[in-house]
Amino acid sequence: MEEIKKTVEDAEIVSETAIKDATEEVIEAKDNASPEEFLKSLTDAGLNLISTARGRLDAVVGDLVDKGKLSDEDGSSLLNSLFEGGGKIRDKIGETASDVRGKIQDRMDAPTGKDFKKMKKRIKKLEKEVAALKAMLAEK
Numbered sequence: 001m002e003e004i005k006k007t008v009e010d011a012e013i014v015s016e017t018a019i020k021d022a023t024e025e026v027i028e029a030k031d032n033a034s035p036e037e038f039l040k041s042l043t044d045a046g047l048n049l050i051s052t053a054r055g056r057l058d059a060v061v062g063d064l065v066d067k068g069k070l071s072d073e074d075g076s077s078l079l080n081s082l083f084e085g086g087g088k089i090r091d092k093i094g095e096t097a098s099d100v101r102g103k104i105q106d107r108m109d110a111p112t113g114k115d116f117k118k119m120k121k122r123i124k125k126l127e128k129e130v131a132a133l134k135a136m137l138a139e140k
Contacts, residue, residue, distance in 0.1 A: 039100055 061079050064070040070078070111119070 042100075043094070 058079060061070065061075045065072055065075040
């Protein structure tokens with residue numbers, strides 16, 4: 001039991017380091033990036049944490065199986081249930097990032113892709129009208 005406790009403690013240390021590194025990256029991005037770049041950094045940091053946690057869990061369970069503390073079947077079952085939950089977390093991070101991006105755009109009153117398409121269409125129409133007026137003036 002002491003060995004399992006030590007293995008879990010080692011995994012916690014690795015996870016804490018990963019969280020610290022991700023937090024520093026996010027803080028740096030917050031200070032030096034546009035809101036969209038910051039959101040991307042935040043999302044990337046979350047996904048990297050999930051990936052790190054997955055790798056550590058895999059290693060911890062592998063160690064426990066190798067040491068005979070956990071059967072192969074139990075180890076597989078445990079990893080599958082944990083990874084299934086991780087996939088849900090990853091999906092939730094993506095949804096949350098999308099929601100936050102929308103809120104940032106709303107707060108900044110930033111134009112969306114649709115807005116840009118409408119503006120481009122309107123500009124082309126106005127350019128044609130200006131060209132027609134210039135042609136009319138040139139004829140006089």
